[in-house]
Amino acid sequence: MPVPTTATTRKHGGRGVGLGLALLSAVAFGGSGVAAKPLIEAGLDPLHVVWLRVAGAALVMLPLAMRHRGLLRRRPGLLAGFGLLAVAGVQACYFAAISRIPVGVALLVEYLAPALVLGWVRFVQRRPVTRAAAVGVVLAVGGLACVVEVWSGLGFDVLGLVLALGAACCQVGYFVLSDQGSDAAEAPDPLGVIAYGLLIGAAVLTVVARPWSMDWSVLTGSAEMDGTPVAASLLLGWIVLVATVAAYVTGVVSVRRLSPQVAGVVACLEAVIATVLAWVLLGEHLSAPQIAGGAVVLMGAFIAQSSAPAKGSGKPVAGGGPEHELSTPGTTA
Numbered sequence: 001m002p003v004p005t006t007a008t009t010r011k012h013g014g015r016g017v018g019l020g021l022a023l024l025s026a027v028a029f030g031g032s033g034v035a036a037k038p039l040i041e042a043g044l045d046p047l048h049v050v051w052l053r054v055a056g057a058a059l060v061m062l063p064l065a066m067r068h069r070g071l072l073r074r075r076p077g078l079l080a081g082f083g084l085l086a087v088a089g090v091q092a093c094y095f096a097a098i099s100r101i102p103v104g105v106a107l108l109v110e111y112l113a114p115a116l117v118l119g120w121v122r123f124v125q126r127r128p129v130t131r132a133a134a135v136g137v138v139l140a141v142g143g144l145a146c147v148v149e150v151w152s153g154l155g156f157d158v159l160g161l162v163l164a165l166g167a168a169c170c171q172v173g174y175f176v177l178s179d180q181g182s183d184a185a186e187a188p189d190p191l192g193v194i195a196y197g198l199l200i201g202a203a204v205l206t207v208v209a210r211p212w213s214m215d216w217s218v219l220t221g222s223a224e225m226d227g228t229p230v231a232a233s234l235l236l237g238w239i240v241l242v243a244t245v246a247a248y249v250t251g252v253v254s255v256r257r258l259s260p261q262v263a264g265v266v267a268c269l270e271a272v273i274a275t276v277l278a279w280v281l282l283g284e285h286l287s288a289p290q291i292a293g294g295a296v297v298l299m300g301a302f303i304a305q306s307s308a309p310a311k312g313s314g315k316p317v318a319g320g321g322p323e324h325e326l327s328t329p330g331t332t333a
Contacts, residue, residue, distance in 0.1 A: 018257025021250045028247035029333060030273030033103035034281050035235045036095055038223035042232060046095040047209040054087055054205055056240035058198035065199055068192025075188050081177035082193055083200025089170030093163045094333045100160030102284040104275030108147050108294050109164035110333055111271055113171040114301050115140045120176060132303055140300030146293025190252045226283040268298045
């Protein structure tokens, strides 16, 4: 048996750290809905919770924005797209959705984004997709039918499902935008894009959410998690520092140590983690067909994301084009 060299050991060690950070990012993102829903049920409007999340994270990331201020001149379109779609759009739709339907269901609907990206590539851009990617789409759609229980006439609030689908569409818009100009000589630093995206998202949400009309007294009290009182300030701190700042940073660092595809696959665990946390902490139980359907949705997302060819390979695309230039984790909920 050959003795591993120092370089090989470091490479495997880097992958191990990368996988650990990707898992940490999935856990952090997965906990956002579980922490936000009690605040919404305590009296805060979903848009106000989103504004608190984005504005708080933007303040924390402000030093990074100052460090990468050149991005405003070089990539204004990408920054605007990230702020409007991946930050404001996705999170506003997702938080509004979880105010009406279970957290796990909302997140699984959002995981239709890879399938919708493929639809855009195939029918709008008229580019071929791989057979494996097409199978992934079929699995994702079929699994989602089980999650929403179509045989019972959609057992969930229709508006909540539409809002969750809106979050998926916002992700698609961002992925498509990211793919434009991905052959540029130098891709922007993802942490800088995230920082400016949060600032832009906070500015937009300030106009839309009008935080001056918020019932601020809710934040000084407590919210209930399946009957257990928890300090509202603690839940908000988790949403801002862990489910946003830490989630984005660990996600970006993990991709740099792994690859966008591998990190995206690990990010699929976010839906599993969110569903389990909602089950344990909020008492949101899913039926056996819904659990099975969720597993099929994630399997479809896994196939769609992991079957993408290398950039410039000339092969049919599978995941909406080349690896998108920011190399951010699979979701931004």
